[in-house]
Amino acid sequence: MSQPTDTVTAAGSSLVVGVRADERRPRDWLSPVRDTSAIAWRNLIGIRRVPQLMVFTLIQPVIFVLLFTYVFGGAIKGLPPGITYVDYLIPGVFVQTAVFGSIITAVGMATDLKSGIIERFRSLPMSPSAVLVGRSVSDLTRNVFVVILMGIVGFLVGFRYGSGLGKFLLGMLLVLAFGYAMSWIFAMVGIAVKDPETAQAAAFPVLAPLVFASSVFVPVSTMPGWLQAFAEHQPVSLTASAARQLMIGTPAGNDLLWACVWIVGIIAVCAPLAVRLYRRSV
Amino acid sequence: MPDAIVVEGLTKSYGDFVALRDVSFSVEAGTIFGLLGPNGAGKTTAIRILATVLKPSGGRATILGTDVVRQPHLVRFDIGLAGQFAAVDEQLTGRENLRLVGRLAQLRPKLIPARADELLERFGLSDAANKPVKAYSGGMRRRLDIASALVQRPRVLFLDEPTTGLDLQSRGALWEMIRELVRGGTTVLLTTQYLEEADQLADRIAVIDRGRMIANDTPARLKAVFGSTILELDYPDADSASRAAGILDGSQADHLEVDRATLRLRTQDSVQVLGDVLPRLEQAGLRPGQLVVRDPSMDDVFLALTGQPNPDPQSSASPDEDDYPAHEGSTT
Numbered sequence: 001m002s003q004p005t006d007t008v009t010a011a012g013s014s015l016v017v018g019v020r021a022d023e024r025r026p027r028d029w030l031s032p033v034r035d036t037s038a039i040a041w042r043n044l045i046g047i048r049r050v051p052q053l054m055v056f057t058l059i060q061p062v063i064f065v066l067l068f069t070y071v072f073g074g075a076i077k078g079l080p081p082g083i084t085y086v087d088y089l090i091p092g093v094f095v096q097t098a099v100f101g102s103i104i105t106a107v108g109m110a111t112d113l114k115s116g117i118i119e120r121f122r123s124l125p126m127s128p129s130a131v132l133v134g135r136s137v138s139d140l141t142r143n144v145f146v147v148i149l150m151g152i153v154g155f156l157v158g159f160r161y162g163s164g165l166g167k168f169l170l171g172m173l174l175v176l177a178f179g180y181a182m183s184w185i186f187a188m189v190g191i192a193v194k195d196p197e198t199a200q201a202a203a204f205p206v207l208a209p210l211v212f213a214s215s216v217f218v219p220v221s222t223m224p225g226w227l228q229a230f231a232e233h234q235p236v237s238l239t240a241s242a243a244r245q246l247m248i249g250t251p252a253g254n255d256l257l258w259a260c261v262w263i264v265g266i267i268a269v270c271a272p273l274a275v276r277l278y279r280r281s282v
Numbered sequence: 283m284p285d286a287i288v289v290e291g292l293t294k295s296y297g298d299f300v301a302l303r304d305v306s307f308s309v310e311a312g313t314i315f316g317l318l319g320p321n322g323a324g325k326t327t328a329i330r331i332l333a334t335v336l337k338p339s340g341g342r343a344t345i346l347g348t349d350v351v352r353q354p355h356l357v358r359f360d361i362g363l364a365g366q367f368a369a370v371d372e373q374l375t376g377r378e379n380l381r382l383v384g385r386l387a388q389l390r391p392k393l394i395p396a397r398a399d400e401l402l403e404r405f406g407l408s409d410a411a412n413k414p415v416k417a418y419s420g421g422m423r424r425r426l427d428i429a430s431a432l433v434q435r436p437r438v439l440f441l442d443e444p445t446t447g448l449d450l451q452s453r454g455a456l457w458e459m460i461r462e463l464v465r466g467g468t469t470v471l472l473t474t475q476y477l478e479e480a481d482q483l484a485d486r487i488a489v490i491d492r493g494r495m496i497a498n499d500t501p502a503r504l505k506a507v508f509g510s511t512i513l514e515l516d517y518p519d520a521d522s523a524s525r526a527a528g529i530l531d532g533s534q535a536d537h538l539e540v541d542r543a544t545l546r547l548r549t550q551d552s553v554q555v556l557g558d559v560l561p562r563l564e565q566a567g568l569r570p571g572q573l574v575v576r577d578p579s580m581d582d583v584f585l586a587l588t589g590q591p592n593p594d595p596q597s598s599a600s601p602d603e604d605d606y607p608a609h610e611g612s613t614t
Binding site: 019022023024025027031034035038039041042045046049050115116117118119120121122123124125126 | 330333334335355358359361362363365369370371372373374378382383385386387388389390393414430431434435
């Protein structure tokens with residue numbers, strides 16, 4: 001119970017029982033926010049101290065940029081008129097980076113569940129959903145850094161936004177929002193498999209078709225008809241196409257609207273599901 | 283003193299598997315209660331339910347009068363949990379770990395740094411305070427785990443096999459710390475596979491076997507049930523052992539049994555029994571090949587209480603055989 005407790009024996013001993021009521025913060029509407037930021041802070045320290053994670057999410061997209069710009073780029077057909085391949089590619093790579101980054105959410109959740117630290121969190125008087133929300137927030141923060149770095153790489157290889165800084169930043173925001181939504185999907189995966197290696201192995205086969213059978217790297221018009229039907233309407237393509245519209249001004253019909261619908265829809269469905277899964281995952 | 287923990291008909295099942303079957307006990311405030319049993323007996327399940335980490339399938343439990351199922355958020359202000367597998371963050375330093383727990387326990391921010399440093403000092407981790415936990419040895423992690431459980435000065439402390447894998451020196455230091463906590467007013471519920479540990483620490487011991495509680499008594503009375511010392515006499519063959527048993531029938535031993543070529547005696551007074559038994563065997567020409575005097579093990583307890591051998595022989599392995607790394611310096 002949270003009633004005031006007087007210290008029982010001499011003050012000064014570290015093992016004296018009971019916290020006085022005035023030594024604790026009263027619970028208020030900000031408590032869940034504070035718990036979430038404590039968890040997010042803890043996750044971000046973890047990411048900073050595991051450089052492999054950063055390398056995995058940074059080096060890979062850089063390799064893709066270089067590979068597609070300089071190796072495959074010349075052979076890409078069907079680009080919108082007046083658009084260079086680098087301009088076409090970079091918004092897509094932002095999306096790809098954010099999508100693959102969500103695997104980290106699955107790995108992080110699974111690692112925590114496996115290590116037993118979640119047991120400690122559950123035994124503490126904190127907001128239970130802070131573990132999940134904190135994870136999604138730290139992965140969003142990480143994505144912000146990664147996308148900024150990718151932007152720098154993009155500018156170095158010749159990318160130029162064609163529609164003003166404001167729209168370019170809006171495009172970035174869209175990409176980050178999509179990555180955030182994907183994080184909730186992969187939070188569920190991580191909770192379900194409870195093992196970091198399995199989480200990573202399970203995520204790739206799901207993400208690979210979404211990222212490669214899409215407009216991320218190549219225009220879908222060059223794909224066979226049956227694949228086009230899928231590639232045009234799946235959320236990764238819609239987001240890439242909408243980001244492109246915002247960043248370089250290529251027409252994209254209603255793709256921006258649909259991308260937003262997907263983002264809101266994924267979060268609305270997956271966040272409550274993930275919280276439920278998490279509560280049951282003991 | 284009132285009861286700090288009350289457990290009534292607690293049950294937990296996973297499909298067909300029953301991990302905990304109708305377990306009831308209560309723990310007086312300011313005492314140490316030991317749950318003794320082999321691996322898989324249900325000890326950890328019981329602790330996890332009481333620590334509000336796991337929901338029971340049936341029955342009820344209260345901590346300081348608050349129901350663990352209906353008001354877990356209130357229970358959590360009063361408990362500390364240190365698990366069998368050190369639940370600390372590998373990437374954070376020891377200090378960061380304790381501060382994180384302080385924040386999540388809703389302590390006032392200005393109190394947290396001092397509280398963390400105090401515990402680091404108390405658990406002999408000051409020198410390693412700024413090192414990431416992944417650089418810690420097994421014993422250091424265990425100490426940090428227990429320190430984490432104490433951050434919010436819990437009135438009820440759950441320790442799940444706190445000394446498994448610790449060397450003797452660290453174990454002794456931890457025992458002393460547990461006693462000090464109890465003197466300060468903490469109620470402790472601990473699980474252990476070691477009879478000696480339960481005997482040393484606990485005011486009461488409940489023995490759990492395959493989810494059922496098969497005994498709940500003071501250590502003194504429990505020991506009276508199965509004898510405080512075991513004498514084992516080894517013979518070259520089962521026949522000699524049986525004949526020796528025949529000769530000793532009616533001796534002062536509390537219990538006597540033949541296990542293949544070994545004759546086993548349980549007694550409260552080994553000196554007296556030895557003085558009585560050896561001459562009689564000598565006289566009958568049944569001098570044993572080897573004589574072992576030892577403390578009762580988990581196996582003996584189970585044999586005495588259930589008539590069945592310990593279902594999991596692994597669990598009676600001596601603590602020294604646990605594969606934890608590194609010898610630890612003593613805790614302060």
